[in-house]
Amino acid sequence: MATSVLSDGTIRRLVEAGRITITPWDPGMVQPASVDLNLGPSFRVFHNFRVPAIDLADPPTNLTEHVELGDGDSFVIHPGEFVLGRTAEFVEIPDDIVARIEGKALALDTEVPTPDGWRTMATLRPGDQVFGPDGEPRPVIAVSDVMTGRECREVVFSDGTTVVADLDHQWEVSTPGDRTQGRSRVLTTRQMEDKVKVGRGYRFHVRQTQPLRYPTRELPIDPYVLGAWIGDGTSTSATITTADAEIVREIEMAGLPIHRTSARYGYRIGHRGQSQRVADPVTGRFVADGSLNSTLRREGLLGDKHIPADYLIADFNQRSALLTGLMDTDGYADKWGRCELTTVKLPLARQYRDLIAGLGFRPIIATKTATLDGRVCGLKHDVTFTPHRPVFRLQRKRLRQKDIGEFRTGRAIVDIRPVPSVPVRCIQVGAADGLFLVTRACVPTHNSSLGRLGLIVHATAGFVDPGFKGTLTLEITNLTRVPIILWPGKPIAQLSFMTLDAPAERPYGHPDLGSHYHGQVEATESRYEGGPARD
Known part of the structure; x- marks a missing residue:
């Protein structure tokens, strides 16, 4: 059984020691308890029209087509389409560590301002509109399934606003140093929770939003x-x-x-x-x-x-x-x-x-x-x-x-405290900065990347078995109503690592196991075996 999630420092040490291999490697990929992975150039598209049904005992051989992108090329995934992709990184895991794709989300009852009034995270659907910090509407292009059992925190702001999010939810914040240089950074709830105070003040601030741009309405009274x-x-x-x-x-x-x-x-x-x-x-x-x-x-x-x-x-x-x-x-x-x-x-x-x-x-x-x-x-x-x-x-x-002099903009995060786990979900908005507003106070928060909305490690339900080595095959589904353009190098997933209580007796790649995906370097379709005997 897994015993603990590896921290950023432990991940770096294991990579430096060669126990975990991620190629290509950049220390900047490391998050508080995970590693950012990017999309590779290899895809496999499905031609379901070629067969009336898939017989797992005698699987078809012409169902998919491999597509390899060249330099500067992009890949369009259409609404409802399902394709396979892979990570740009080649990963090797020792026999006493297991890895998995992680996500990020907000509680279902989190209120969200929209051009039509207030909604909650539970009710948002692709095609709905929310607001960005610039005050302009922006479309919801995808939503995740409801996730349960995730470790949650209550983020408390200086104006009394609170938001419940999971540990991997991201926020655009600025530190005192950032504010002097007019910049910001994206951090997870986990990354901030033990660093909220700095001196007699607070380290992290979120920006103040612009006025929300609602449409003109016919009002009965001036x-x-x-x-x-x-x-x-x-x-x-x-x-x-x-x-x-x-x-x-x-x-x-x-x-x-x-x-x-x-x-x-x-x-x-x-x-x-x-x-x-x-x-x-x-x-x-x-x-x-x-x-x-x-x-x-x-x-x-x-x-x-x-x-x-x-x-x-x-x-x-x-x-x-x-x-x-x-x-x-x-x-x-x-x-x-x-x-x-x-x-x-x-x-x-x-x-x-x-x-x-x-x-x-x-x-x-x-x-x-x-x-x-x-x-x-x-x-x-x-x-x-x-x-x-x-x-x-x-x-x-x-x-x-x-005579107002200087005025404060934004709000500080004054506490991040544990709360019982609640059902959560995440959305993706159609905007380059990936931000949308939540709560009645209009607090900006980061959306979920595409990798959190339909991306799992192929054939392992999100887990990378101990002993695995290769690129990670990713299932990508477009949940939106519009085409999505993907390109090699796009951040697509986060990989976290957990130690086992003992090394696996038969790690991935063991001669007694099938280990079909061992050493793969391109998006790989499922391989079926164990079907009923044919006469």
Whole structure:
């Protein structure tokens, strides 16, 4: 039985000692507990149309065709197509070590922002769209099967966001040295977990994302007006309390009439009062007339202030106007440029966070005790962020925000802690940087490479037996709806190693074993034996 997974240092020492052979070899191939392998130039394609069925007792000899790529050539694998490839590296394993292909993944309940709203990793399919750190949609081109029994960690960020991932999941991060030079690196959860702290700070930061580019939507209420009403409006009517004439003008500029009420600083938005409205003779309720009050009632907002879902996935200008309406009425900016929205409703605070994060800022929710005249009134939820773009139209607040100085971008990883294993899966996105966003905070994370989505070591269910030597035959299936271009040298798999409690008595290549793939140097098809006797 296997007893332990080899670490990066042990892998290097065994390669240097000649116990493990990987040719060609580059120390940079070594990851924390595995070795990166690349795609070789040899493929074997299947011509299934040539036979009606495969008889394992008398296998066909003309089912596959060998393809060898020349320098600069590429290979196209079409949707649904299955081919065999091989690694560029020739691998030799001693008789007391076994190896296997490893993958990387996120928990199934991890939330993912998409152009159509929030999804989870469990529900994503090829053809769906997610967002990249540039804020632009990018396609999901492949998804893995659900994986269980994998060792998981909870990655904790400085804004309180948490993500559960397996140890081999990759993250694009920057260290203090990287940040001074404007660069980043890709590391696994395993590679970071014991190195989170540096001095009195944190070593690894993930980048801040750009605003998400949702499409323009037809919204029933002007977003600035809705934000202002949520911030300073009466929850049961289309009235607002404000001492700022600028806010009144902004509402008028949105095309809505606004009139003073008898209350100090009170304004009614949309009509002068109930005298102009018509009541239903049966119910006694006022008939919907297109007024703001009617629209608020129709949208379920009267008596329940919240941000309707469509407003959180509207275009950049619409969401910016919504935030501006909130900030002009209920927002605050301190002398350092840090801004804050406060509410006693936790669901609304979370919607503030979603709105702010989707606009490319880094919000943090802090729950505190609310007091009035020294008396405890319950809890309040402060949503703070430091914007690098104006978030006010109200001049007195906007002038205060101008003096923001430097602002922090990105978020730090503050802890990586063990958690019970959960089902996980990985996806591949159609973007060169391989990144997509997860969680309501829009944290960028790395996708799975193609090798994690359909790649296993041929005939050994992912395992490389002790004593094996040769290139590794790989089964490659295109799970997407579009052709995928492959080329020699593309990173395609990770190989990890485990020690056995004793050397194998009959390692691969032993005379008593078939060992059909021993010493192979090209993609090799299955070899069948042991079928029923023929008369």
